[in-house]
Structure formats: C-alpha cells, structure tokens
Amino acid sequence: MAAYGFKGLGWFIMGAVVGPACYLVTSHVAAERSRLAAVESAIVKAHQDIRGLETEFDTRANMVQLQRWNGDFLALTAPRPEQFAAETSLASLNLPVGGTETAQLLVPSGANPIAPQPAVATTVVPAAVQVSAPAPVPAEPAARPARPVGPVATAQNNTVARGRNQAMAMLDDKLLSRTTIADLQERARSELMTLR
Amino acid sequence: MTVLVAPPAHTRRTSGTRQALVATAQVRLMVLLLLFGAGVLVVILRLAVLAWSTEPATSVDGATALVPLRADITDRNGVPLARTIDAWSIGVRPGRVINDKAQLAGQLAALIPERSQAQYLAALNGKGFFYVKKRATPDLVNQINALGEPGIEFAREPERLYPQSELGAHVLGYLDDQGHGVTGMEKVLDARLLDPAKRGQSAMLSIDARVQGALENELGKTMNDLQARGAAGIVLDVHTGEVIAMTSLPSFNPNSIKGSPTRNNVTQSVYELGSTFKPLAIAAAIDSGTITSMSRRFDATQPLQVGRFKIHDDPGDEQFRWLNIPETLVYSSNIATARIADELGADKLTGMFRRLGFDQKPSIELGAVNPLWPRAWGRITVMTAAYGHGIAVTPLHLATAYAALVNGGIWRPATLSKVDPAHVPAGRRVIQEATSARMRQLLRLIVLKGTGRKGDALGYRVAGKTGTAEAAAEGGYDKHRNVSTFAAAFPIDAPRYVVLAMLDSPKSNPAIGVYRTTAAWTAAPVVSRLISRTGSLLGVAPDSHRDIDESELLPLIWQGTGPEKDPE
Numbered sequence: 182m183a184a185y186g187f188k189g190l191g192w193f194i195m196g197a198v199v200g201p202a203c204y205l206v207t208s209h210v211a212a213e214r215s216r217l218a219a220v221e222s223a224i225v226k227a228h229q230d231i232r233g234l235e236t237e238f239d240t241r242a243n244m245v246q247l248q249r250w251n252g253d254f255l256a257l258t259a260p261r262p263e264q265f266a267a268e269t270s271l272a273s274l275n276l277p278v279g280g281t282e283t284a285q286l287l288v289p290s291g292a293n294p295i296a297p298q299p300a301v302a303t304t305v306v307p308a309a310v311q312v313s314a315p316a317p318v319p320a321e322p323a324a325r326p327a328r329p330v331g332p333v334a335t336a337q338n339n340t341v342a343r344g345r346n347q348a349m350a351m352l353d354d355k356l357l358s359r360t361t362i363a364d365l366q367e368r369a370r371s372e373l374m375t376l377r
Numbered sequence: 378m379t380v381l382v383a384p385p386a387h388t389r390r391t392s393g394t395r396q397a398l399v400a401t402a403q404v405r406l407m408v409l410l411l412l413f414g415a416g417v418l419v420v421i422l423r424l425a426v427l428a429w430s431t432e433p434a435t436s437v438d439g440a441t442a443l444v445p446l447r448a449d450i451t452d453r454n455g456v457p458l459a460r461t462i463d464a465w466s467i468g469v470r471p472g473r474v475i476n477d478k479a480q481l482a483g484q485l486a487a488l489i490p491e492r493s494q495a496q497y498l499a500a501l502n503g504k505g506f507f508y509v510k511k512r513a514t515p516d517l518v519n520q521i522n523a524l525g526e527p528g529i530e531f532a533r534e535p536e537r538l539y540p541q542s543e544l545g546a547h548v549l550g551y552l553d554d555q556g557h558g559v560t561g562m563e564k565v566l567d568a569r570l571l572d573p574a575k576r577g578q579s580a581m582l583s584i585d586a587r588v589q590g591a592l593e594n595e596l597g598k599t600m601n602d603l604q605a606r607g608a609a610g611i612v613l614d615v616h617t618g619e620v621i622a623m624t625s626l627p628s629f630n631p632n633s634i635k636g637s638p639t640r641n642n643v644t645q646s647v648y649e650l651g652s653t654f655k656p657l658a659i660a661a662a663i664d665s666g667t668i669t670s671m672s673r674r675f676d677a678t679q680p681l682q683v684g685r686f687k688i689h690d691d692p693g694d695e696q697f698r699w700l701n702i703p704e705t706l707v708y709s710s711n712i713a714t715a716r717i718a719d720e721l722g723a724d725k726l727t728g729m730f731r732r733l734g735f736d737q738k739p740s741i742e743l744g745a746v747n748p749l750w751p752r753a754w755g756r757i758t759v760m761t762a763a764y765g766h767g768i769a770v771t772p773l774h775l776a777t778a779y780a781a782l783v784n785g786g787i788w789r790p791a792t793l794s795k796v797d798p799a800h801v802p803a804g805r806r807v808i809q810e811a812t813s814a815r816m817r818q819l820l821r822l823i824v825l826k827g828t829g830r831k832g833d834a835l836g837y838r839v840a841g842k843t844g845t846a847e848a849a850a851e852g853g854y855d856k857h858r859n860v861s862t863f864a865a866a867f868p869i870d871a872p873r874y875v876v877l878a879m880l881d882s883p884k885s886n887p888a889i890g891v892y893r894t895t896a897a898w899t900a901a902p903v904v905s906r907l908i909s910r911t912g913s914l915l916g917v918a919p920d921s922h923r924d925i926d927e928s929e930l931l932p933l934i935w936q937g938t939g940p941e942k943d944p945e
Contacts, residue, residue, distance in 0.1 A: 228443050229463070236460050239540040244590030252594065259909035262836025262919035 254368060446535045448570040449579035450549060450562060452586040453621075453795050457540055457579070459549055459563065459631075464512040464536035467521055467529060471501050474528035478502065481526060485509060488520055512536045512632075539631045545589050547641040548582065548623055548743070548793060551631035560638070562793055565742045581795045583619035588612055588911045592622040595907050596878060600626055603883035603891060603899055609642040609772050610903070612911075613875040615780040615866065617796040618789035618804070620741070621874065621915065623773075644745040647769040648879070651846030651896075652709045652828075653864045654765030656816060658718050659702060660782055661729035664812040667721045671815075672933055674699035675713040686757050688715045691845070691895075694828070703930045706819050707827030709843065711764045718763030723754040726763060732807040733781065733788060739773040740790030748774060765844055772862070776877045779864045783820070783840070783872040786813040821869045821925050826934055832863050832901030834908035836919025841865025841876075841904065843896035848882055858882040861896035865904050868917050870925045878903040 251257045450459040474481060482497035489510050492500075500507050510517065511534070518531055537552050550561020556571075558564035566580050592610045600608040612621040629638035640646065662668040677700045681688040690696070690711050696704070705713040718726055730736065738745045749769035751758045761767040773791055781788035781804075789804035796802070808816075820840035823829045828843045841864055848858035862879045866872045883899040885891050891898050912919060 225443060232460075233462060236457070236462055236538060236540055239457055240538070240542075243541045244544050244586060244594075245542065248590060248594050259906070260913070262921045265836075265913065265919055267918065267920070 444573075444577045446571075446576070447537065447556065448572075448576040450566070450570070451579045451581050452584045452589070453581060453619075454585065455579075455581070456586045458545060458582065458584070458586065460538050460540065461535050462538050463533040464538070465515065465518045466511045466532050466534045466536075467509045467513050467518065468506055468532070469501065469509055470506050470528050470530060471503055472528070474501060474526060476524075476526050481524070484524055485521075488517065512538070541586060541590075542632055543628050543630050544586065544593060545584055545622075545624070546628045546631050546638070547625050547643070548584055548589075548620075549631060551634055551638070560641075561743060564744075565793075583614075583621065583793050583795045584623070585612075585621050585914070587914050589622040589624065591910045592907055593624045593626070593628070595903050595910070596624060596880075597626055599883075599899065599903050600880065602889055603880065603886055603894075605880045605883040605899075607642055607881040609646075609877075609879045609881075610907075611643055611772060611776045611875070611877045612907075612915075613776045613780050613791060613877075614796075615784040615872050615875055616789075617798070617801050618777070618780070618791050619796050620791055620793050623793075641743065642879075642881070643772050644739055644741060644743050645771070647746060647748050647771055648860050648862075648881075649766050649769045649846045649849060650772070650775055650862050650879075651765040651844035651860065652711075653775055653842050653844030653862050654763065654768075655706060655709065655714050656782060656820060656842050657729060657733070657778060658714060658721070658726060658763035659706065659819070660808055660812055660816050661726055662717050662721045663815055664729070664808045665721065665725045667725065668702060668717065671702045671930060674701050675705065675716045677705075677710045677712040677716075679712075681712045681715055681760075683715075683757050683760060688712055688760065698935075701933050703819060703822050703933045704935065706823050706842070707934060709823075709828050714764045715760035718760050719756065721759075721763075723756075723759045726759055727754055729807070730762075730768070732805070733774070733778040735768065735770050735774055735778070739771050739777070741773060742793050745771065745773070765846060769849070772877055772879050775862070775864055776875050779841075779866060779877070780875045781807050782816050783813060783866040783869065783875070785810050817866075817869050817872065817925060818927055818930055820866065822927060822930055822934070824865070825927070828895075828897045829863065829865070829901055831897055832865055832904045834867070834905045834912065834919075836921045837908050837912045837917060838868040838870055838924055839865050839905070839908055840867070840869035840925075841901075843901055845895040845897075859894045859896075861894060861899045863896050863900035863904050865908075867908055867912065868923075870923060873917060874915060876904050876907060878907070 445461040447461045449457055449461070451457050471478075478501045479498060482494045482501055485497045486492065486494040491510070497509075509521075509529070513521075521529060522531065537556070539546075539549060539551075546561075548561055550558050550563040552563055553559050558567045558570075562580075562582060563570070569575055570580060592612060596608045596610045599605070608626040609624065611623050613619070614621055623641075623643050625639070625642040627639050659668070677690065677695075678697050680690075688711050691709065694708055694710070696708050696710065700708065700710050700713045704710070705717070734740060735748055736750045738747055748771065751762065751767055754762075758767050777788065777791050786806055786808040787804040788807045789802050817840060820842060821838070823842055824833045824839050829839075829841050832841050832843070833839050844862040844864070846860045846862075847854040847856060848860050849855075850858070858881075860879065860881055861883055862877065864875065864877045866875045878900045880896075880899050880903075883891075883894050885894050885898070
C-alpha cells in the first residue's frame with residue numbers, strides 16, 4: 182500500500198521534473214528559431230539594401246555622367262594604337278633591375294624609412310593594360326611634377342589597424358594628384374552653386 | 378474558541394422542497410460546468426488548428442522579397458539597364474486632411490512644382506485618394522513628412538527604374554501605368570519578365586552599355602554641332618547578328634515619359650541611303666559573273682541620258698573618264714554604277730536585294746516598318762536603285778546587308794538577345810566567299826583612297842562606303858537637305874563588327890572644320906571616333922602594322938599627274 186502511494190508520488194515528481202525540462206527545451210528551440218528568423222530577415226533586408234545601393238550607385242555613375250567627367254571635364258581622348266602593347270611585346274618587356282619609375286604611384290608618407298618593396302614593379306603591367314578600360318585614362322606621369330619619393334607600401338609593415346587607415350586615406354592620393362583633386366573640388370563647388 | 382452552531386440534520390432531511398432546490402442547483406452547476414468545459418475545448422481546438430495550419434510569416438517573406446516583380450534587364454556584361462525598385466510614393470486622402478487645404482496646397486506646390494497650387498487645391502477638395510508624387514526621393518519624403526499632415530500617406534511601391542536614363546531608350550522601351558511594356562524590349566520580353574518562374578533572373582540583351590554610351594555621345598555631339606534633324610547609329614556583330622549598340626536621336630528618357638516618345642529611326646524610318654548601295658550592286662555583278670575583271674572600264678565621261686532622265690555624278694566627284702571597278706567605288710560614280718546595273722539587269726539586282734531582305738521588314742524583335750520597294754523594275758529603276766535612289770530601306774537593313782557582304786557571304790537576322798557563341802544561327806548564303814573577300818578589299822580601298830578617308834580609325838583597319846542622298850520631301854527631293862550615311866566594317870582583315878552612322882539633314886559648320894554636308898564630312902568622322910573609342914572594348918586590338926592585302930587593286934587606281942584631287 183505504501184509502495185503504491187510512493188509510486189504515485191514518484192510519477193508526480195518525474196512529471197514535475199521532466200515536464201518543465203521538456204518545456205525548457207522547446208522554448209529554447211523556439212527562441213533559437215525566432216533568432217534565426219530574425220537573422221534571415223536581416224539578410225533579406227541587407228540584400229534589399231545592397232540592391233538599392235547598387236541601383237543608386239549605377240544611376241549616379243551612369244554612362245552620361247562618366248562621359249561628362251571623362252570627355253567634357255577631363256578631356257580624355259581615345260588611346261592611340263601605339264599605346265597598346267601586344268601580348269608578345271608584353272612578354273618580352275624588360276624591366277630594369279631594382280624596380281621601375283613609378284613616381285605617380287608612390288605614397289608620400291615620410292613616417293617610416295623602409296626601403297621600397299620590389300613588388301611595386303609589377304603594378305606597371307596593369308597600368309599598361311588598363312588603357313582598354315571603359316574610360317581610358319591616358320598615362321600622365323610625364324606631365325606631373327615629381328612628388329617627394331617616399332617609401333612604398335609601408336602600411337603593411339606598421340600595425341594592421343594603422344596600416345589600413347593609412348591605405349584608405351591615401352587611396353585618393355594614389356589615384357589622383359593633388360591638383361586634380363583640387364580641380365575636382367572646385368568644379369563640384371561651382372556645380373553646387375549653379376544648382377542653387 | 379469558536380462555537381459551531383448547526384441546525385439538526387433531521388430538520389433538513391425532512392424538508393422536501395429544500396431537497397428539490399438543491400437538486401436543481403446541482404443540475405445548473407453541472408450545466409455551467411459543461412459550458413465552461415466546452416468553451417475551453419473550443420479555445421484549445423482553435424489553438425490546435427492555428428498551430429497546425431499557419432506557417433511562420435518570415436519564411437514566406439524571405440523567399441519572395443528578393444525576387445523583383447518584374448525581372449531586371451541587363452546588357453551583355455551584366456550592367457543593369459532596367460530594374461524594379463521599391464520607390465517612395467506620396468499620396469493624399471482628402472477626407473483625412475485636418476490642416477487648412479489652401480495652405481497645404483501652397484506648401485505642396487512649393488515642394489513639388491509639377492502641379493500648380495490651384496491644381497493641388499482642386500484635388501484636395503475632391504473626394505478620392507490621389508498621388509502627389511511617384512518615385513519620390515527620400516529627401517522629398519522627409520520634407521513632406523515634416524508638414525505633419527495626417528492625410529498624407531507614404532508607401533513603398535515597386536517602380537521601374539532605368540539607371541542609365543536615356544541610354545538605349547529605344548532599345549529598352551518603357552512601361553505603361555499597369556506595368557506592361559509599351560515599346561522596345563520591355564514589350565517584346567513582357568511575358569518573360571513577368572513570369573514568376575523566370576523573373577528572379579535578369580534578361581540579358583546583346584547591347585554593350587559602354588559602346589552604346591559612346592555611340593550616343595558621338596552621334597549626339599555631331600548632331601548638335603551640325604544642327605541635324607536626327608541621327609541613327611548601329612553597331613552589329615557580323616558573325617552572330619547581335620546588335621551591340623543601336624540608337625536613334627532625338628531620344629527620350631524612359632524614367633519620365635512626357636507625351637509620345639520619338640520613333641526609332643533605325644527600324645521605323647526608311648531612307649534612300651544613296652551611294653552605300655553601290656557595293657551591294659557591284660557585289661551582285663561580281664557574284665553573278667557579270668563582271669569578271671576588276672580592270673574592266675565603264676564610261677563616265679559625261680552624264681548618262683536614259684529616256685528623259687539624266688544620271689549625273691555628284692558635283693566635285695566627277696572624273697570625266699572611263700572608270701574601272703575600284704575607281705567606280707573610290708570616286709563613287711553614279712554613272713559607272715548605273716552602267717554596271719544596266720548590264721546586270723533587273724533580275725539579278727532584285728535577286729540580290731531580295732536575298733538581303735530589302736523587300737520585307739527588317740528582321741529584329743522590335744517594331745519595324747516595311748521598306749519602299751519599287752512596284753516596277755524598269756530600266757531606270759534598276760539603274761537608280763543600284764546607287765541607292767528609288768528604293769528606301771531602314772538603316773538596319775543596310776547594316777545587316779553589309780554584315781553579310783564582309784563576313785564571307787552569310788546573311789543573319791539582327792537580334793537584340795545575347796547569342797550563345799555555341800549556337801549561332803546558321804543564316805543563309807547570299808554571296809560567294811570569294812565575292813565577299815573581293816568586297817572587303819574594295820571597301821577598304823574606299824577608306825584608304827576614296828570618300829571614306831575621314832572614316833578611318835588608326836590601327837583598326839576600317840573599311841566602308843559613304844552615301845549622301847538628297848532627303849525625300851513631299852513630291853520630290855529637297856536639294857538642300859541630305860541624308861548622310863557611312864556604313865563601315867572593322868577590322869577588315871578579319872571582320873567582326875559593322876558600324877553604321879546616319880545623319881538626317883546636317884548643316885555645314887566651318888567653325889569646327891565641316892565645310893560640306895556629305896557623308897564624308899559628317900557621318901564618317903563619327904564612325905572613326907566611335908571605333909577609336911570602342912574598338913579595344915570590343916576585343917579588337919589596334920595594330921598599325923596589319924592590313925588587308927590590296928596589292929591586286931591598288932595599281933588599278935589611276936594616280937593623276939597633277940596634285941592629287943581630294944575626292945571628298
């Protein structure tokens with residue numbers, strides 16, 4: 182009789198322990214599932230944002246706008262045949278020992294006196310091939326005044342964070358000379374004025 | 378200490394009425410209990426049904442949110458040309474407006490000056506919901522929101538956006554209010570773009586946005602400089618029939634359609650394309666064996682009188698001597714071409730034109746018109762048609778014909794859909810391989826020595842033919858208006874592209890060095906600049922040291938003793 186009573190109690194205790202435990206598991210799963218759903222919806226949102234931003238970028242950088250910059254403002258012209266190098270002549274391109282003149286690609290930092298890395302020499306080839314890009318940019322190293330020649334790509338040798346910041350900040354310097362940027366800014370300012 | 382006082386049991390037991398009351402109370406309690414139980418059961422059942430039947434809301438959204446309602450259209454390299462985006466739209470429910478309506482109309486007119494204050498006020502005094510602005514910028518939405526009017530509603534609605542705005546407008550077309558294509562590829566691909574199974578993938582056209590941009594820019598600039606009425610241009614792949622670029626100016630902006638847009642002159646207008654037909658007639662003569670020797674001469678000493686009709690050479694281009702085949706093309710002699718056509722005969726010439734599809738609509742997906750095919754092919758008609766008068770075709774007809782002329786003699790329909798290089802349409806043979814090779818030499822000679830010199834692009838081995846025809850006006854020709862065309866192919870030693878530029882009624886402009894309105898001065902430079910800009914993008918490497926072999930034909934061109942006369 183006593184055993185029977187304890188058996189009932191045993192069942193009750195088992196129910197009282199296992200029931201909440203099971204509920205705990207299901208609620209945990211439900212929580213995970215809802216978090217997954219939240220992540221998924223965030224991904225969808227991000228995809229939509231990417232699409233929207235891509236569209237905005239494409240719209241702002243459409244062919245008419247590029248033509249305005251390349252043709253009307255920078256007055257770029259089509260590359261001449263002699264500016265193209267055939268594949269055979271690229272293969273036989275003889276680079277001088279110790280790197281080539283890449284003055285227009287050097288970053289004036291002056292902070293870190295480390296010798297230039299020879300890897301920079303390889304950047305010459307893409308520059309020559311680049312002429313076939315949609316908006317051909319004529320090479321203009323000769324016209325540009327020589328800038329202070331500093332160590333190249335020192336950013337890699339610094340701490341990673343600082344190097345990255347520096348690289349980002351100097352990206353503009355690499356792409357465009359100071360005078361060009363000043364011109365661009367002035368032009369943008371005058372455009373703003375006319376818009377008002 | 379509490380004292381419990383209870384009535385003796387026997388007093389209750391003896392009361393029969395009391396017992397009956399208890400019984401009814403118990404019955405009522407039981408009924409109430411059952412009702413509650415049933416209510417709980419209903420709730421539980423409903424919960425179970427809901428738990429089984431519904432799905433989580435997010436799983437449906439996630440899959441569909443990324444699929445646009447209408448598929449994107451891209452160029453051959455994946456650059457988007459048409460996209461469906463969620464744009465802000467601003468609408469007003471006049472019933473919910475609480476501010477002063479006149480003041481609100483003034484504020485709306487100040488922010489969105491597309492309608493006047495009076496128009497806004499009229500709409501606000503109406504009953505129905507109306508859109509103030511579709512495809513509004515977020516900036517404008519912020520400004521309107523700042524008005525604080527609860528009657529104004531903002532919503533995200535799908536809108537078709539053409540990121541390149543006017544670029545390729547005639548190729549793309551535009552949508553109506555219901556979201557169906559009205560013209561262009563939007564109309565042609567309407568079912569495919571709206572198909573739920575396919576709209577996740579963008580539709581790829583044969584257009585190259587960079588080449589299209591360059592073509593529109595060069596043609597538009599020249600059209601403005603020379604105050605031309607219109608212009609048309611095509612770049613065609615000679616081996617697949619793909620249209621790499623196609624434009625007709627003046628164009629329109631599919632993002633904001635005002636009134637009915639201009640028509641596509643490449644497929645929807647026919648022109649007498651003049652001397653550009655001469656290579657076709659000569660190809661027919663070579664192909665049919667009428668002409669066997671390039672050195673055979675034809676009399677061009679004086680205008681040719683046929684009945685009461687007199688065929689002249691263009692003033693300035695007259696040679697007043699007998700001309701052989703290369704010279705006929707180089708100096709673009711109408712008289713010599715007419716004599717060749719006369720010997721060729723109507724059957725062979727019309728046979729050639731029919732094989733090139735000049736008697737039917739141009740073969741392309743877009744809407745097109747029928748050419749003006751002469752009703753009767755009398756002697757004069759044959760002679761004039763050989764130099765491009767009396768027969769009017771679309772510029773696309775001519776471009777596909779030139780593609781067949783230079784690619785080895787295979788005619789293929791033009792297409793705006795990207796062609797898989799493994800499944801190029803077979804096409805049909807219109808001239809022999811050898812004739813095509815000869816035509817390549819002849820066309821290159823025109824650019825090297827003749828009227829097409831301004832059409833050459835250094836290193837790209839351009840070959841082509843100029844054509845200047847008097848524009849057709851009511852009941853005749855307008856002597857002061859030209860239709861100037863230059864049809865070219867490059868690189869001619871291994872032809873890959875045909876480029877055609879046409880200007881309708883250009884004027885001379887000595888300020889920029891254009892002294893005449895003929896094609897050599899107007900259309901040819903456009904083609905030259907276009908090929909210089911886009912040749913390398915199209916995969917043609919410029920090479921100044923390569924060219925087609927002209928050693929057979931060069932000695933046939935008579936070099937005068939005096940200073941060489943400019944044939945332009």
